[in-house]
Amino acid sequence: MSRVLGIEGTAWCASAAVHDTATDETVIESDAYEPDSGGIHPREAAEHMRETIPRVVRAARQRAERMAGDGEPAIDAVAFSRGPGLGPCLRIVATAARALSLALDVPLVGVNHMVAHLEIGRHGSGFRSPVCLNASGANAHLLGYRGGRYRILGETMDTGVGNAIDKFTRHLGWSHPGGPKVEQRAASGEYVPLPYVVKGMDFSFSGIMSAAKQAVDDGVPVEDVCFSLQETMFAMLTEVSERALSLTGAEELVLGGGVGQNARLREMLATMCETRGAKFHAPEPRFLRDNAGMIAVLGARMYEAGDTIPVSASAIDSDFRPNQVDVTWDAGGDVSVTRPQANEIRGAEAVVTMGERVRKERVGKAYRHPTLDERLRSERTRQEARLTSLARREGVPTPVVFDVDDTDCVLRFERVGDRDLREALTESNVRAVGRHLAACHGAGFVHGDPTPRNARVGDDRVFLIDFGLGYHTEHVEDYAMDLHVFEGSLAGTSDDADRLTEAFEAGYESRGDAEVIAQLREVEGRGRYQ
Numbered sequence: 001m002s003r004v005l006g007i008e009g010t011a012w013c014a015s016a017a018v019h020d021t022a023t024d025e026t027v028i029e030s031d032a033y034e035p036d037s038g039g040i041h042p043r044e045a046a047e048h049m050r051e052t053i054p055r056v057v058r059a060a061r062q063r064a065e066r067m068a069g070d071g072e073p074a075i076d077a078v079a080f081s082r083g084p085g086l087g088p089c090l091r092i093v094a095t096a097a098r099a100l101s102l103a104l105d106v107p108l109v110g111v112n113h114m115v116a117h118l119e120i121g122r123h124g125s126g127f128r129s130p131v132c133l134n135a136s137g138a139n140a141h142l143l144g145y146r147g148g149r150y151r152i153l154g155e156t157m158d159t160g161v162g163n164a165i166d167k168f169t170r171h172l173g174w175s176h177p178g179g180p181k182v183e184q185r186a187a188s189g190e191y192v193p194l195p196y197v198v199k200g201m202d203f204s205f206s207g208i209m210s211a212a213k214q215a216v217d218d219g220v221p222v223e224d225v226c227f228s229l230q231e232t233m234f235a236m237l238t239e240v241s242e243r244a245l246s247l248t249g250a251e252e253l254v255l256g257g258g259v260g261q262n263a264r265l266r267e268m269l270a271t272m273c274e275t276r277g278a279k280f281h282a283p284e285p286r287f288l289r290d291n292a293g294m295i296a297v298l299g300a301r302m303y304e305a306g307d308t309i310p311v312s313a314s315a316i317d318s319d320f321r322p323n324q325v326d327v328t329w330d331a332g333g334d335v336s337v338t339r340p341q342a343n344e345i346r347g348a349e350a351v352v353t354m355g356e357r358v359r360k361e362r363v364g365k366a367y368r369h370p371t372l373d374e375r376l377r378s379e380r381t382r383q384e385a386r387l388t389s390l391a392r393r394e395g396v397p398t399p400v401v402f403d404v405d406d407t408d409c410v411l412r413f414e415r416v417g418d419r420d421l422r423e424a425l426t427e428s429n430v431r432a433v434g435r436h437l438a439a440c441h442g443a444g445f446v447h448g449d450p451t452p453r454n455a456r457v458g459d460d461r462v463f464l465i466d467f468g469l470g471y472h473t474e475h476v477e478d479y480a481m482d483l484h485v486f487e488g489s490l491a492g493t494s495d496d497a498d499r500l501t502e503a504f505e506a507g508y509e510s511r512g513d514a515e516v517i518a519q520l521r522e523v524e525g526r527g528r529y530q
């Protein structure tokens with residue numbers, strides 16, 4: 001049993017909290033930085049931390065003393081947000097934490113802010129092996145625990161979800177944070193189409209933000225743009241969450257991050273989970289937005305697992321990624337991969353009935369706006385039929401398409417393979433996938449969602465299926481993204497990802513363009529905190 005004081009201050013929220021593991025009580029003292037105009041200015045934010053951290057820490061210490069029994073130490077350890085975040089802010093928080101740990105002579109715990117955003121949901125729900133959606137200011141990603149670390153199953157390729165919304169509201173001259181204001185104005189809006197960009201479990205917000213700004217400049221009512229922004233961005237997040245549940249076989253979803261305070265996002269995720277028969281948990285708002293409570297809760301778990309650091313090794317890391325953290329506490333079981341196949345499979349998007357032939361119906365999604373829903377379903381049905389046939393002509397094994405109905409969104413295919421690649425993850429099979437993707441790219445299109453689930457293995461061939469997210473493109477970046485999606489799903493689902501990734505790339509290189517592999521390295525190395 002322990003009582004841990006946590007300190008948070010990665011960007012806008014100066015906060016200190018105490019978590020008592022005996023009573024499961026968490027008290028939080030916060031002081032928000034509110035810029036006079038524009039977005040967060042790093043120097044002003046750091047100034048805010050300098051001014052307010054001592055006060056919130058003092059208040060939290062007083063609360064800890066009141067919680068402690070007679071003769072008992074009030075605080076057993078000091079935990080702090082080590083990153084990611086704004087360097088000048090992180091340094092002030094770290095300095096305060098080090099000083100307090102030395103003064104009280106208690107251990108120091110360095111917490112990853114993003115892992116804290118999701119662990120607070122796991123703590124509150126009691127879920128064992130959830131998929132976690134972090135929808136915060138500077139980030140947006142899907143995580144699943146496997147083999148000692150949280151793996152990034154999917155993430156934004158550019159801006160974090162909250163920052164994207166805030167950039168849009170800055171264009172309108174609204175003050176920071178923009179998220180709550182967009183939610184308010186959306187209440188009276190109507191749907192207008194905006195770009196919808198999902199690549200496997202990755203996604204991008206840059207196109208939609210420019211389109212939203214342009215729409216306002218063109219005179220589209222602001223309420224309508226706010227409404228559609230939410231409908232589109234949150235449908236993207238819900239779709240990738242569903243795909244992650246489907247790919248990993250997980251049956252629990254937890255939400256984390258400041259954007260999780262948005263009622264429409266929570267509603268969409270809850271509806272999606274209910275339809276799938278999965279469980280959904282969103283922490284209460286005080287634990288969703290930045291707060292030191294989540295730092296104290298995870299800090300206490302780490303402290304009890306002996307995961308403390310000496311002051312000399314407590315440097316901050318402004319790009320600290322969640323998959324860099326060695327999980328020392330009980331993070332539940334690995335998300336599983338393969339499950340027995342039934343004749344009716346509910347994938348992320350469609351109901352697939354396997355008879356002599358395969359019938360695939362893209363069913364309506366109750367969570368998304370009907371107009372958007374119809375558009376996505378019929379576009380993807382048509383696209384899947386076209387690209388499946390085109391890939392065959394390029395020598396890639398794919399099923400024959402017998403029938404396309406883009407009104408009811410039903411396709412009928414030849415049945416191929418006898419299991420999917422998740423159950424046959426061998427080097428030679430992933431090498432074949434590499435070769436097949438190279439052939440598609442050579443013909444000027446991408447698959448769009450190449451995961452082990454979308455490859456079927458037969459006696460002597462590996463078939464690609466499910467081209468619904470594919471599109472024609474000449475951009476090397478798009479080809480690299482295709483590879484990135486496949487490699488990401490290997491990392492998320494296999495314990496042997498490194499060896500398989502190598503084989504996959506060797507297969508690609510045997511047919512494909514070396515420039516694409518070079519671009520893939522670029523994509524992987526890109527700092528995504530904007």
Ligand SMILES: C[C@@H](O)[C@H](NC(=O)OP(=O)(O)OC[C@H]1O[C@@H](n2cnc3c(N)ncnc32)[C@H](O)[C@@H]1O)C(=O)O
Nearest residue numbers: 010011136137138139162177179180258259262289290
């Ligand atoms: C690295 C760290 O500093 C960063 N934290 C962060 O950005 O604060 P957080 O509290 O998790 O999220 C703030 C974001 O959450 C958005 N937000 C707050 N209320 C919202 C609402 N009702 N609807 C939509 N967005 C909302 C804000 O506009 C802002 O962009 C992060 O976790 O990425």
Ligand SMILES: [Fe+2]
Nearest residue numbers: 136137258290
């Ligand atoms: Fe955050």
